[in-house]
Structures are given as structure tokens and as C-alpha cells.
Amino acid sequence: MRATFKESHLAKVKSNNSRLIAANIIKSVIAEGRSLDSALERGLPSTLSTQDRAFVQAMSYGVLRWYEKLNFLLEKLLRKPFRKKDSDLQALGLLGLYQIGYTRVKPHAAVSETVSATKKSGKSWAAATINAVLRNYLRNREELDQEAEKIPHIQTAHPLWLYDAIKDDWPEQQTEILSNNNLQAGMTLRVNSQKTTAQAYLESLEKQNIEASLHPFAREAICLQKAVEIDQLPDFQQGAVSVQDxxxxxxxxxxxxxxxxxxxxxxxxxxxxxxxxxxxxxxxxxxxxxxxxxxxxxxxxxxxxxxxxxxxxxxxxxxxxxxxxxxxxxxxxxxxxxxxxxxxxxxxxxxxxxxxxxxxxxxxxxxxxxxxxxxxxxxxxxxxxxxxxxxxxxxxxxxxxxxxxxxxxxxxxxxxxxxxxxxxxxxxxxxxxxxxxxxxxxxxxxxxxx
Structure with a gap:
């Protein structure tokens, strides 16, 4: 059956709105059980600009990194939970809370843009709910955050079973582990010793103004100060280096x-x-x-x-x-x-x-x-x-x-x-x-x- 003009227009809007794209990717993980890698591969349009792709990825990773805490806050702010068929709205609510709590997006922009995305989602009836949730959080943020802090697995954004397992196995290191789990991992390279040496490749990176250092334990490893696209790495396609922790x-x-x-x-x-x-x-x-x-x-x-x-x-x-x-x-x-x-x-x-x-x-x-x-x-x-x-x-x-x-x-x-x-x-x-x-x-x- 041929799509109506309204359906075609809605699909086009969804494919161009970065927050809607991110929400659908998050929904694929929390409601459909897809891995984030798979959800990103399926959900990121090839027409998206480099900047928007980076934004979608950052939002998707961020929401899932802090999901346990964000969902706790969302449930506190909703009068009743969203229905299962409205998991996209749940994702939009989580996305709005994440922007307010963990990014440099200005709070008023986070609210207005997330509400706008809700209106464009095909479920404009929920825009008032998303608006109320986010504005209520802004008004009562300190109180709600303090409530989350009282529950360790919520505050550290880990499911209870995993929090308990880490606590039981590593009582002395649990704080470090839980904290590090919520940080973004760095980018590490493995130098192909058949082609060059770690020291020589480090010098090649310096010539490209890519800051990096040798790893203290892995002999062929180089740690980048900041992640880069692989096509920026000297002689990557020629086999000089690979990406590996x-x-x-x-x-x-x-x-x-x-x-x-x-x-x-x-x-x-x-x-x-x-x-x-x-x-x-x-x-x-x-x-x-x-x-x-x-x-x-x-x-x-x-x-x-x-x-x-x-x-x-x-x-x-x-x-x-x-x-x-x-x-x-x-x-x-x-x-x-x-x-x-x-x-x-x-x-x-x-x-x-x-x-x-x-x-x-x-x-x-x-x-x-x-x-x-x-x-x-x-x-x-x-x-x-x-x-x-x-x-x-x-x-x-x-x-x-x-x-x-x-x-x-x-x-x-x-x-x-x-x-x-x-x-x-x-x-x-x-x-x-x-x-x-x-x-x-x-x-x-x-x-x-x-």
C-alpha cells in the first residue's frame, strides 16, 4: 500500500530530527533488546551530517550509561508509566532528562527541543506530558537527585543484581569500578610490529598533531589523548596500526x-x-x-x-x-x-x-x-x-x-x-x-x- 502524504512527511521528519533518531535508537535497546551497536547501525541515517551523527551517538550512549538513574527520575515525575507501545515516549523522556542532567545543552533548549521532537514523533498528544516532566524536574531537581542518591545502585546507574555482584566480588574496589563504568573509554591503538615500532608511530601521530602516549604495560599500545576517526590515523589502511584496548x-x-x-x-x-x-x-x-x-x-x-x-x-x-x-x-x-x-x-x-x-x-x-x-x-x-x-x-x-x-x-x-x-x-x-x-x-x- 502506497504511503499517504502525511505518512511520508512524518517519516522524512523522523529521519532528519536528531533527537527523534536518538530516541528510536534508545527504544530499540530498552524495548526490543537490541545491542547499542546494532541499533546505531540500523538507526543512523546515512544522510545525517557528521555533527548530527556525533550528537545522536553521544545521546544514545549517555542515556544508556545513566539509564537506571534516569528511569528512576522519570518514574517519579510521571503520574503513570507510559504504555509498552509508547516506549518511544519513554526514550524521549529519558533523553530530555539526560540533556538537563549530564550535558552542556542549556536546560530551556533541552526542554523545548525534546518537546518539539515529541510533536514530530506522530504522538503530539504526549508533548504536554514530556513538557511537564522536564519542567517539573527543573523545579525539583535538587530534591529528586537527593532521593536518587539514597539508593546506591540507582545513584551509580547499575541494575541491582550487578551492583550487588560487584560489591560482593570487589568490596575494596567497588567504588572505583562503579565510577569507571560510567566514564567514556579512551581510544587505544595497537602498532603492527611487522610494519613499524610504537615509538616511530608515536612520532608519526605527533606530526599529525594527534596527542598520544605509550602504554606502560602493553608493548605495542599507544593511547590517544582524544579519539579520532580511523582515516586520520597515518597508514591505517596500509596496516600500520589497529584499534584495540x-x-x-x-x-x-x-x-x-x-x-x-x-x-x-x-x-x-x-x-x-x-x-x-x-x-x-x-x-x-x-x-x-x-x-x-x-x-x-x-x-x-x-x-x-x-x-x-x-x-x-x-x-x-x-x-x-x-x-x-x-x-x-x-x-x-x-x-x-x-x-x-x-x-x-x-x-x-x-x-x-x-x-x-x-x-x-x-x-x-x-x-x-x-x-x-x-x-x-x-x-x-x-x-x-x-x-x-x-x-x-x-x-x-x-x-x-x-x-x-x-x-x-x-x-x-x-x-x-x-x-x-x-x-x-x-x-x-x-x-x-x-x-x-x-x-x-x-x-x-x-x-x-x-
Missing amino acids: AAAQLAAQLLAPQEGERVLDACAAPGGKSCHLLEISPTISELVAVDCDAKRIEKIKENLNRLQLKATLITADAALTGDWWDKKPFNKILLDAPCSATGVIRRHPDIKWLRTKEDIDNLVIIQQALLEALWPLLAPGGRLLYATCSILKQENELQITRFLANHKDAAEHAIIADWGITRSHGRQIITGESGMDGFYYACLKKHCAT
Whole structure:
């Protein structure tokens, strides 16, 4: 059926109004369960200006970062909650509150522009409600904010289950973790050591007036003072550098493959660690990268091609080794296990909304299955590096404790480092330490046959 003029006009208005676009992206996450990355990919019109795209992204990230607190305030300000079918109005209310509370947008502009966006949303009847909510917040902001401050998980904008988990696991570091989770993560580069050195590339950045510094622990890492578009990075397309957090870069350093060794990267997509392994260890016999997602395997292929590296790519469930393993053992295995991603909330604030307590129990089962399935593939004397971007002990040190108790042919190879916190098994990087994401590593060695 052909759209009416009114429908066509409304669609055009929605595609040009940055606040409406942001609200629809937020709605996709909170009402439809989409990841923020997916919602942005689907919801950002290609015709949007660079400035408006940046605004939409900032608003979307900001609202989801502070969702728990913003929604608490919104519920206090509404006489009755919006109906499920009006989740776009909920998103607009959250957006207005975020602009007032956390941005440099002048309060009167935040109110008027959000009300204007509501009128253009096709639900102009709700404009008076949004106007009343935002103006009421301006009048009673101090009192409402004080009410939110009395509830720790609301004030820190974390769901209660996650707040409690962080408090239980890290009583001494909880304040730091909760605070860092609400900060925007920096941009870190990984220099391709086959092309140049970190120091030389740092000098190239300085010539482009891009302020940066070397990372204290990750040898190939450079931290930018301010994020830039990748096309501004010298020789990016020629493979001189990639974007990767410093904590993730430690994986290749820890595994340290030697000449002639065969290496497996299980759950490899999007391929950052695979590429790093090949960059620092060009004389290994083969790197096999396995991932269950065919589209993400294509991303690995793109990264390999740009960096001029070669690996064997396999689309399969790494745990179902009978479907893909050729019976040739691996000297080194990297298991970057599926996890809660609670260490990268700075980069993906939607995790706080999308992840549930029940998810953690399911992920622990998946991690255990992968460890059990991959261990037989490791050659005697070989090493398996277990990694997660989680800060929850259930997925990390407790997982390794269980594995070691059940495998007499396994022993921990202690990680001696100046970064992270020594745990009963492995090392834990707390979110924000030296600018890094939250990460866990444990190195396991298989006993040689006697």
C-alpha cells in the first residue's frame, strides 16, 4: 500500500530530527533488546551530517550509561508509566532528562527541543506530558537527585543484581569500578610490529598533531589523548596500526608463540588477538582462528587482509571439536571465552540493561564446556590462555579453580606482571586500571606425558 502524504512527511521528519533518531535508537535497546551497536547501525541515517551523527551517538550512549538513574527520575515525575507501545515516549523522556542532567545543552533548549521532537514523533498528544516532566524536574531537581542518591545502585546507574555482584566480588574496589563504568573509554591503538615500532608511530601521530602516549604495560599500545576517526590515523589502511584496548593486547604477550608452533584462537572474532599474535610471532607454523559466526569470520578476513597477514579461518562452534579439528595438536591455545562483558561497560553501556543475572549462570556453563572441549587439543607441554573481559569471579578465578580440580594433567603457569591483581588463580584487571578495560587472564600448562 502506497504511503499517504502525511505518512511520508512524518517519516522524512523522523529521519532528519536528531533527537527523534536518538530516541528510536534508545527504544530499540530498552524495548526490543537490541545491542547499542546494532541499533546505531540500523538507526543512523546515512544522510545525517557528521555533527548530527556525533550528537545522536553521544545521546544514545549517555542515556544508556545513566539509564537506571534516569528511569528512576522519570518514574517519579510521571503520574503513570507510559504504555509498552509508547516506549518511544519513554526514550524521549529519558533523553530530555539526560540533556538537563549530564550535558552542556542549556536546560530551556533541552526542554523545548525534546518537546518539539515529541510533536514530530506522530504522538503530539504526549508533548504536554514530556513538557511537564522536564519542567517539573527543573523545579525539583535538587530534591529528586537527593532521593536518587539514597539508593546506591540507582545513584551509580547499575541494575541491582550487578551492583550487588560487584560489591560482593570487589568490596575494596567497588567504588572505583562503579565510577569507571560510567566514564567514556579512551581510544587505544595497537602498532603492527611487522610494519613499524610504537615509538616511530608515536612520532608519526605527533606530526599529525594527534596527542598520544605509550602504554606502560602493553608493548605495542599507544593511547590517544582524544579519539579520532580511523582515516586520520597515518597508514591505517596500509596496516600500520589497529584499534584495540591495551588489556586485550596483553593476550598476545602472555601467550608468546614461538617459532614453528601451531596456535589456536578459539572464539576469535573480530580477530584483533589473532592478528596481534601473527604480528608479534611471524614464524609460527600456523594460526587457526575459529568462530561460530560466519559474518564475524568475514570481519577477521578483512582485518587479516588489511594487515597483510595469513591464518586458517574456520566457521564452527569451537566446543564441537569433532566438526572441525584435524587431530593435529596445538602448542598454544587462546580461549577468549564468551562472557558477561562486565569489564567493557565503558564501551558498551547497554550491557547494564541487556545482561541479566541468569545470563551469568549460562555463560559459566558455556565457558566450562569450551575449556573441557579444547584441553584435549593442547599438546603436552603446551599452554592454554583463558581470557575474559569480565570482572566477575564466577566467570574467572572460580572457573579456573573448578577446571584445575578436575584435570590432574593441568597446572597453572603463574602470570608475573606489574598490572592487575593477583587472584587465587590468574590476574584480574579492574576496569580503568592504567586506562584499560576490565580483563581476566589465567595461563594453564599441560603436563608432559611420563
